[in-house]
Amino acid sequence: MPHRPIYLDCNATTPVAPQVLAAMLPFFTDYFGNPSSLNHSYGWEAEAGVTKARAQLAAAINAEPEEIIFTSGATESNNLAIKGVAEAYLATGKHIVTVATEHNAVLDPCRYLETLGFSVTYLPVRADGLIDLQQLSQALRSETILVSVMMANNEIGVIQPIAEIGQMCGDRNILFHTDAAQALGKLPIDVQAMNIHLLSMTAHKLYGPKGIGALYVRRRNPRVQLAPQLHGGGQEKGLRSGTLYTPQIVGFGAATALAISEQSVEGERLRGLRDRLWHHLGKIPSIHLNGHPTQRLPNNLNVSIEGVNGAALLSMLQPDVALSSGSACSSANLAPSHVIKALGRSDELASATLRFGLGRETTQTEIDHVGEIVVRAVRMARKA
Secondary structure, eight states, X not given: OOOOOEEOBTTTOOOOOHHHHHHHXXXXXXXXOOTTOTTSHHHXXXXXXXXXXXXXXXXXXXXXXXXXXXXXXXXXHHHHHHHHHHHHTTTTOOEEEEETTSOHHHHHHHHHXXXXXXXXXXXXXXXXXXXXXXXXXXXXXXXEEEEEOOSBOTTTOXXXXXXXXXXHHHHTTOEEEEEOTTTTTTSOOOTTTTTOSEEEEESTTTTSOTTOEEEEEOOSSSOOOOOOXXXXXXXXXXXXXXXXXXXXXXXXXXXXXXXXXXXXXHHHHHHHHHHHHHHHHTTSXXXXXXXXXXXXXXXXXXXXXXXXXXXXXXXXXXXXXXOBSSOGGGTTOOSOOHHHHHTTOOHHHHTTEEEEEOOTTOOHHHHHHHHHHHHHHHHHHHHO
């Protein structure tokens, strides 16, 4: 088998864990029924798998199973949350607040709503990637219906003060949505304590299958109303029509339960490896850490390096290391990352950025090896 690169792109996606695959396989073959077919045992078997997964996801975020709506991924969940609230609360107001460093799955729906007459405030971030809570408070209006702030950034890993934001929104009777695609399984999440009304999730960032996600929709205090964005058979309480993809849903539940069981220990291990990698990379002159040094995901390290071309540097690291310069969802776009530029970095620095995403299989030996490879590649690139 040919040599494969050391994989350090776990913020882009992760492999399906063996335990997760084992849980999924019977639902492709033995338990293949439609979970909406409740007149026979085939449907009951499939429904049981969906019910278990719904409970597993709910337990991970301290929600009720009935508050979990399955979607195709975090992008659809974000769209359902933002567009669904905008349409359902049209009579209440037409103002939304979000952040300049959000994923495009949040920014693009907001820009779309602007074409329909909605007003959107895009909050800036400080140099460390965190929002200013006072600026958020000042941005809220009587006609604000939704605040959307991601829990952990997909590029720089920065963790926003979600509980404080939730409290602020709750005090003003404003709905609060957070994109937790990167946070689920890595950070403790409690939608009650954090006063979160809508929360987007996806499976493939935590060793589950691609193509399956979920949206938490609060049912009480307050009961969140959403306008469905897909119409059809009325599945998922009418909020997301379409036959449920049972094997994927089962895999999502299994992956979440596994991640939660390992969260504390694995988080500490990854944090140690991440800091070790930063120690290696810190030997490079004129290197910049992007995002808050400690208030970030344990597996994420994002750096910009002066005097190098980012694309050329990535090519030099192949075939030894697999990583990216930013969001995998926009890697084909050659424009500098909007997230890095929001930190105040120049176009040149934003284009010379590397994102390291560590995972379950990452070892100390690999980290030491990658550190040496990157330091050597930067020296060569600067001499070229």
